[in-house]
Amino acid sequence: MADEANKQNGVEGASPAERAKPDPPGYFEGESMTRRRAFTIAAQGLGGIAGAAVVLPAVGFAVAPIFHRGKERWEAVGPVGDFVEDTYRQVVFTETEGIGDAGKTTAYVRKGSKQLGEDPKSIVAVSNRCAHLGCPVRFVEAAGNFICPCHGGVYDFQGKRIGGPPVRPLDHFQARIRNGQVELGPRYSVTSQLEPVRARDPGEFTGGVWEYLYPPRPSTFPPP
């Protein structure tokens, strides 16, 4: 009688140890994964996908501005006749739109100087943003230098650093002449030899190996 019952229960010939562990529900011959494990993996996978569907767009939303380049913007700052080659004229124009006065910036503009080996027809527009940490520098007529009030950075007439903590010359703005008006465009940085490179933030070196240590950002415009 006992044998018959065992047959029905499918434990004939099983050792006591095996009998203590019945097959889990849904077991079939040759399964590679228990039902419980399959469901665990499926639930965690679905949870991960659902979480990623929420988190990834949010992170992308916050990070996207790094890869976004705004529209190129040119602004007329005065007729060509206003500018001479042996001193700067200070102009204020809008660099970032939509934020009122906070978006304005100052440039020091002059004609190219033959004495300094520049094209006399060109326009030189030097940004007043200090290359140390971004304070506004001032052109001091008597000294012929740019001087920064914050930490004592000093630049020569061309904007090359001659003293203090700045790491590179002052930035420039692209400049062109349209209909007799001088127009200023996107910012660009220069190396210590005044070669144009993509705009860098203050405090970042330019030229040589520094071009890799402070890589150009996709949000800036290519240099002229």
Add this chain to the structure above:
Amino acid sequence: MKLDSLIPAPLRKPAKPGQGNGARGAAPADLKTTPPERPSDAQRLGDKAKDAPADVLAWVDQRTAASGFLTGMLYRKVPKGTNWFYTLGSATLIAFVVQATTGVFLAMFYTPSTTQAYASISHINNDVFLGQFVHGMHKWGSSVMVILVFLHMGRTFFFGAYKYPRELNWVIGVVLLILTMTMAFTGYLLPFDQRSFWASVVGININGTGPVVGPYLSDFLRAGPELGATTLSRFYAIHMLLVPGAISALIGAHLYLVVKLGTTAPPWLRADKPKVAAPVSRLDAGAEGNGNGAEPTR
């Protein structure tokens, strides 16, 4: 009386003689001759009202078992030598609570827009009732909090309280320090006056001097190549939504570990020697006497 039942028995005050027999004083002297006085309705109502707070607490406690947790936390043992330096952590917590509270009320009047931020701060300072006071508490409180965080860190360092098994709490504390500095940095821009504008320009540019990732970090903070309209709202969101949540959560973890691991004794405290010289034999004299309650100074 009923409130006492929430305190674990060993911590409870013993009842005074003659008072241990219920709310209505001692039992009558002669129960045989004097029948027990029936309380009037008013008296019974009064008793019920007196018990009401304890009843409410007991109701909550039965469903949450919070009293066990709370007594474990509030009546935990602290080592000998615990002194005023140990209050710096709580002081920092209070500073954070003050910042959170005043910040919520400032947010009721503040407009995170480049064209209106400065005007809204002027409005708070000049027009709103007690506005300058609340703004001042928030402004000076931020410095207080940063100073307290550093003092608290110094206490932990000099007392050796960062050592095993409290390393993880030190790590959490460092993250909290960084988050506090983030709060101070992002909050500085919000008044949007000349000082905060240029300070943020300089601060962002300092971030940018980190090699390789620095330039991108600056762009992330500014939401573009120049400080613009979205920079302020970005700083505002970080200042008031992102970081406070993270700080609150980490303070919870920080406190949990403090309660779980206990605090350390100050380093100048040695394990106690017996105060009265016990008659020890010459053979035992070398052994450390450490059986009277002092925590080891780990």
